[in-house]
Amino acid sequence: xxxxxxxxxxxxxxxxxxxxxxxxxxxxxxxxxxxxxxxxxxxxxxxxxxxxxxxxxxxxxxxxxxxxxxxxxxxxxxxxxxxxxxxxxxxxxxxxxxxxxxxxxxxxxxxxxxxxxxxxxxxxxxxxxxxxxxxxxxxxxxxxxxxxxxxxxxxxxxxxxxxxxxxxxxxxxxxxxxxxxxxxxxxxxxxxxxxxxxxxxxxxxxxxxxxxxxxxxxxxxxxxxxxxxxxxxxxxxxxxxxxxxxxxxxxxxxxxxxxxxxxxxxxxxxxxxxxxxxxxxxxxxxxxxxxxxxxxxxxxxxxxxxxxxxxxxxxxxxxxxxxxxxxxxxxxxxxxxxxxxxxxxxxxxxxxxxxxxxxxxxxxxxxxxxxxxxxxxxxxxxxxxxxxxxxxxxxxxxxxxxxxxxxxxxxxxxxxxxxxxxxxxxxxxxxxxxxxxxxxxxxxxxxxxxxxxxx
Numbered sequence: 001x002x003x004x005x006x007x008x009x010x011x012x013x014x015x016x017x018x019x020x021x022x023x024x025x026x027x028x029x030x031x032x033x034x035x036x037x038x039x040x041x042x043x044x045x046x047x048x049x050x051x052x053x054x055x056x057x058x059x060x061x062x063x064x065x066x067x068x069x070x071x072x073x074x075x076x077x078x079x080x081x082x083x084x085x086x087x088x089x090x091x092x093x094x095x096x097x098x099x100x101x102x103x104x105x106x107x108x109x110x111x112x113x114x115x116x117x118x119x120x121x122x123x124x125x126x127x128x129x130x131x132x133x134x135x136x137x138x139x140x141x142x143x144x145x146x147x148x149x150x151x152x153x154x155x156x157x158x159x160x161x162x163x164x165x166x167x168x169x170x171x172x173x174x175x176x177x178x179x180x181x182x183x184x185x186x187x188x189x190x191x192x193x194x195x196x197x198x199x200x201x202x203x204x205x206x207x208x209x210x211x212x213x214x215x216x217x218x219x220x221x222x223x224x225x226x227x228x229x230x231x232x233x234x235x236x237x238x239x240x241x242x243x244x245x246x247x248x249x250x251x252x253x254x255x256x257x258x259x260x261x262x263x264x265x266x267x268x269x270x271x272x273x274x275x276x277x278x279x280x281x282x283x284x285x286x287x288x289x290x291x292x293x294x295x296x297x298x299x300x301x302x303x304x305x306x307x308x309x310x311x312x313x314x315x316x317x318x319x320x321x322x323x324x325x326x327x328x329x330x331x332x333x334x335x336x337x338x339x340x341x342x343x344x345x346x347x348x349x350x351x352x353x354x355x356x357x358x359x360x361x362x363x364x365x366x367x368x369x370x371x372x373x374x375x376x377x378x379x380x381x382x383x384x385x386x387x388x389x390x391x392x393x394x395x396x397x398x399x400x401x402x403x404x405x406x407x408x409x410x411x412x413x414x415x416x417x418x419x420x421x422x423x424x425x426x427x428x429x430x431x432x433x434x435x436x437x438x439x440x441x442x443x444x445x446x447x448x449x450x451x452x453x454x455x
Contacts, residue, residue, distance in 0.1 A: 029224055033231040034180040034238065035140045038114045042079045043227040052418060054085045056112035056139075059119040060099070061092035062146075065209050068116070070218035075225070087112070089302075091312060095121025100128050101316040101378060105302040108136040109405060111267060111423060111449070113241070115139045116221075120146070123169045130177050136266070136424075138239030138449040143174045144182035147217065148189065148199055150206040178237035178452070180224070187220045239452040240265075245445045257440065260433045265450035267423040268432050270443045276412020277439025284410055284421055285433045291406040296424045298324040301401040306381050307341075308388035314398040316378040322370030324402040327352040329372065331398040334358075339391040341382035348372055350402075371402065410434055412442045421446075427453050 032039075038053060045051035055075070057068045072086050089106040091099065096119050107115075107129070115133060119126060133139055145167030167185050174181035192199065202213035209217060244250050244261065252260040261268065284291065291297050298320070306314040315331075327350045334345040344361035356372065359365035361381070365374040385392060405423040413419060422432060427450060434441060 029180070029182070030231070031174060031180045032224065032226055032228060034174075034178050034234055035114065035142060035225070036227070036231050036234045037238065037241070038140050039225065039227040040229075040233050041113075042075070042082055045079055045081045047081045051079075051082045052085075053082055053114065054110070054112045055087070055114045055116070056107065056110060057086075057088040057090060057116045058099070058103070058107055059090045059117060060094045061090070061208060063116070063118050064088065064090035064092050065214055065217075066211070067209065067214040067218040067221070070215065071116070071221055071225075074218070074222045093312065095119060096123075096125035096129065097121055098316055100125045102302060102313065103129055103132065104317060105300055108132065109299040109423075111137050112139045115141045117141060117143055118146070123166070123173070126170075127173050127176075130173055130179065134177050134239070134452050136451060138241055138265075138267075138451050140234065140238045141174075141177070141179040142182065142221075143170050143179050144221070145170055145185035147184060147202075147209075147213075148192065150199055150203055178234075182221060182224050184217070184220050188216075191216065237452060240448075240450045242448045242450070243271075243445050244448060246443060251446075257436045258433055259436075259441070259443065260431050261446050261448075262429070262431055263446070263448045263450075264427065264429050265448045266425050266427045267449035268421045269447040269449075270410065270413075270419045270421050270434075271445045271447060272413035272415060272417045272419070272442050273444035274413075274415030274442055275440065276442025278412075280412050280436060280439035280441055282410045282434040282436040282441055284407055285435065286406070286422055286425060287430055288433065290408065291422060292404065292408060293323050294406075294425065295320070295323045296426065297404060297406045297422065298402060299405055299424070300324070301403070304397075304399040306384035307393050307396050308384060308390035310384045310388065312380055312384065314379070314381050314384070314396075315374060316380060317375065318378075318400055319373035319375075320371050320402075321366070321373060324371050324404075325350070325352045326403050327401070329400050329402065333392060333394075333396040335394070337392055341379075341385045341392050344379070344381060344392070410441060410443075412440075418447070423449075427451050 041051040041053060057063050068088050076084060087110060091102060094102065099119050130141065133141060145164065164185060167183060171181050202210055202216060204210045246259060250262050286294065300318045303313045303315045303318060306312055329348065329350050331346050331348050334347060337344040347358045348356045348367055350356055350371065353369050353371060356367040356369050359374065361379045362376055364376060381392065405420065407419055407421050410419060410421065
């Protein structure tokens with residue numbers, strides 16, 4: 001069923017100034033085929049069998065604006081039985097070379113079903129993010145060209161007038177990695193040409209959107225989110241999501257009650273039918289081994305923000321070379337640090353690891369435990385202090401958390417509950433075994449995610 005939304009999201013002031021109808025080609029965008037797996041799940045969701053869909057918005061300040069809330073609200077209105085999980089992890093001011101570093105903390109571990117992505121900056125880093133999405137997740141992806149900026153601060157009513165080269169570069173990335181592409185810039189141009197408003201009516205500065213601009217932006221995105229069975233279900237272009245029941249030949253049941261799932265993918269979710277025994281539990285093994293020693297199954301949260309009331313992380317990326325522990329980390333600046341943040345001396349401590357070395361922000365740091373690696377280029381404190389015209393606070397701290405992307409011990413859950421058993425392993429043939437104690441587990445099925453893994 002093809003559904004084209006009316007432009008109901010336009011602000012009254014805009015509609016009064018010009019008559020706007022959605023561009024007819026919006027319903028004929030062939031790249032909508034790249035989100036049909038998600039759209040089918042939304043369209044077929046029912047109260048008895050609700051779809052579970054994780055939706056992420058990632059980018060910089062434009063993607064942090066309220067148009068994303070309008071898209072969320074419209075999806076929720078159109079598909080009331082769907083159990084949505086929405087997350088907006090955009091970071092204002094972060095172009096692609098910075099976002100490519102934070103994505104390891106924000107994007108891939110969250111593993112969305114549908115990703116809305118837009119960022120400015122060099123296209124090689126832009127493409128690198130999308131390539132990694134394909135390698136690490138099975139997300140369907142929506143990309144789009146940028147709206148028109150103001151020509152200058154002195155002439156906000158005029159557009160930048162630039163060509164569409166970047167839009168075509170984004171279109172090429174979308175084609176290469178099987179993403180949906182929305183030519184929002186073309187729509188923006190047509191709207192300004194056909195209507196009375198100028199960009200000044202839509203922008204609050206050279207680039208950021210007023211409320212009217214957010215409504216227009218959301219409308220241009222929403223009208224393209226269609227279900228069209230003629231476009232297929234995009235079963236492999238973005239990777240696959242497969243439901244395997246416990247009665248499937250892929251699941252072996254042992255006499256002791258153990259379940260072994262044979263799968264190819266990098267994420268497995270258990271779905272409960274609510275029939276598990278009270279007090280039951282099961283040890284979960286990947287390829288017959290405990291998972292706590294597998295480095296790829298661990299991750300780190302985005303580090304805390306920098307000083308002087310900034311919204312950006314103090315450090316863009318924390319790496320590691322050894323399997324982690326589930327614990328909290330604190331990096332504390334020491335008194336001999338430079339007040340402008342140009343050279344920060346610090347000590348590091350984990351809540352379980354304990355004291356884990358000292359370092360300088362100007363040098364590569366590898367903690368003695370191997371559970372923290374910090375590159376000099378990932379520090380943002382000096383930039384923050386310069387931007388805020390501030391000095392480094394005494395004893396300034398950066399905090400983060402290391403945590404597993406697996407469940408070492410599974411316990412029965414309520415009906416419909418979904419538990420991530422494992423995420424982040426190499427995409428290849430694997431087995432996942434649950435060895436129970438004290439009764440049945442009440443698992444009805446497994447959901448297996450397999451990335452497209454394009455190189």
